[in-house]
Amino acid sequence: MSLIFIVSIVIALAAIGYVLGVRRAVSSADGDQRILHSLKGYYGQNVALTVLVPSMLVLAIWAIAQPLLIDQSVSGLLDLEEGRAQSLAMADVRRVAEGLDTAIAQGALTADAAANMDADTTDVRDLLGDIGVAIGSDVTAETLNAAQRYRGLSNTGSWARGFVVLAIALAGFAFALSRITKDFRARNIVERGVLVLLIAAASVAVLTTIGIVLSLIFNTINFLQAYPAADFFFGTRWEPSFSGRGGSSELGFLPLIWGTMFISVISLIVAVPLGLFSAIYLSEYASPRVRSIAKPMLEILAGIPTIVYGLFALLTVGPLLVSAFGQGGFFGVDWMSGGTAAMTAGLVMGIMLIPFVSSLSDDIINAVPQAMRDGSYGLGATQSETIRQVIMPAALPGIVGAILLAASRAIGETMIVVLGAGAAASLSLSPFEAMTTVTAKIVSQLTGDGEFNSPETMVAFALGMTLFVITLCLNVFALYIVRKYREQYD
Known part of the structure; x- marks a missing residue:
């Protein structure tokens, strides 16, 4: 289930919830808006926020956590060669997985064939070459198996993400509508919710700044433990010597x-x-x-x-x-x-x-x-x-x-x-x-x-x-x- 489809459904639910929330509030007051605790728009806003905020929060957390968990699970299938970084190997795995998805989308391969494909290097590279996917090394059996597992976990995670997010949105939709009565304090709840959102936005900015500063401080301390501070701050020569070049920096x-x-x-x-x-x-x-x-x-x-x-x-x-x-x-x-x-x-x-x-x-x-x-x-x-x-x-x-x-x-x-x-x-x-x-x-x-x-x-x-x-x-x-x-x- 694609991310755009999920977001579109959630936004549509929020819009429908706004309209139904307004109508339910007016009907609870028998059409006399003067006896409502809040303006009718607040009732619709309460439903929309109850649908949007929890579902979008879960969607954002899922979008961050899913790639990390999948990479951690798939990287265990790779037997990395000496000197080859895990990030480079995982990049090849992702390219192969994307190539298989592209081949399926273009009709050059079925989903079952992609899941059961043999690790014949020539066939795989020819297939990827036909659809314009280039990778940094040969497609070994380990890379192909990891790519197939990556595809499976990604597809499973995408469908699970869609069901969970939509379930939360529907639950919020039903819960917010069920609470609406003429005496419901919609304005208080909406204003409090907006205040929480504003505080969260400000906190993200502040915490980001703190994170940047702390990362600089800790890595600077590590550097000064490995290199004399006096030589760094008062040195008049800049001649770094990386590994393999010999000499001191x-x-x-x-x-x-x-x-x-x-x-x-x-x-x-x-x-x-x-x-x-x-x-x-x-x-x-x-x-x-x-x-x-x-x-x-x-x-x-x-x-x-x-x-x-x-x-x-x-x-x-x-x-x-x-x-x-x-x-x-x-x-x-x-x-x-x-x-x-x-x-x-x-x-x-x-x-x-x-x-x-x-x-x-x-x-x-x-x-x-x-x-x-x-x-x-x-x-x-x-x-x-x-x-x-x-x-x-x-x-x-x-x-x-x-x-x-x-x-x-x-x-x-x-x-x-x-x-x-x-x-x-x-x-x-x-x-x-x-x-x-x-x-x-x-x-x-x-x-x-x-x-x-x-x-x-x-x-x-x-x-x-x-x-x-x-x-x-x-x-x-x-x-x-x-x-x-x-x-x-x-």
Whole structure:
């Protein structure tokens, strides 16, 4: 029984329950809605919520638990080769199972034949190849048997899920309708139920944050137990050595945080003046017609994916900088030897941050009361003097907060740095040399075939935890500035 079918039936039951709940409430009052305890809509909402909430909760729990239980049951049938991860073997099992389901759906195979198929590698691979399913290794007898068991358990679990969820929905449907009378306190129950749903939603967000922080903390502790903390926080070399390469790893944090801050400063040098000046123009000088066109066009930059900015840095900005500052360039200097450099990533990241700074600053400047502008003009000040001496000082705390939030955004950027700045961890002062950042190295350390419990892999969690603390401090400082110096206007 498919998930879409189950959800559709439950939603239909909830809709029918709403209509019947309203009608039953009105009929219990002999058509006189004035003697009902609650408005008639609350009775229908009570039935709908009683149908939806328990059934959807069970469906969500089932959707999480079923794959875990099936994988645990099927993985015991696999005799894994040395060095082959269980996740890769289970991926092949799933592909074979999906291939068998596709063959059945296309009529190339019957369900009984799929369940009793022999482990003839050639026949199975030919069948999967005909329907466009590719797997990472030969279809052995163990893989095929595991796939057949996977299919059987998945089908059984899907049908059981459908019956259980629909049974709960029908039980809630009948129970809620049976309780409806003219004296039933439907409004109290509905409002209490909505309150519980809101608390649950807020709790999910809070618990997710706590889970992220705890996972970072525990893995960081494991890393610091395997690698000296002093060498990590004060080391000036970043040279990880994974298994098979020989040698010991140098996992110094300073080159990475230096590259992160260096590129972030370049991006803020670009974004803050352009974003702030554009905000001043749009809020104080631009006509309503120009503002209605220019502001949406400026904010389009915020909707461009960062990977597109990274490609722009790699293919356009980098070559332009090389042609200007490379050997034989426009200025006759040889400062830049390659397109990947801190300047490349910083310039493109600054362009990305312009709408961020501009939009926040524009909202803050517009929040300054018009009476302050009128008072300044009444005293004989010009428009530019009013902006410099009245509006900007009043909006300065909010603008500083916006800049600090933009800095947090720059520190956490990854794709632009990976494609535009290179991968070299260095402590150079030249913006025309390749650098890397903390986020870029987190990605590189967690990709590949390294052992997960090695210091070279667990260092990613230490980097993430350190970066989390830095951005958290920036955000707290921004909130402190805004609250301490914020002006209250009537």
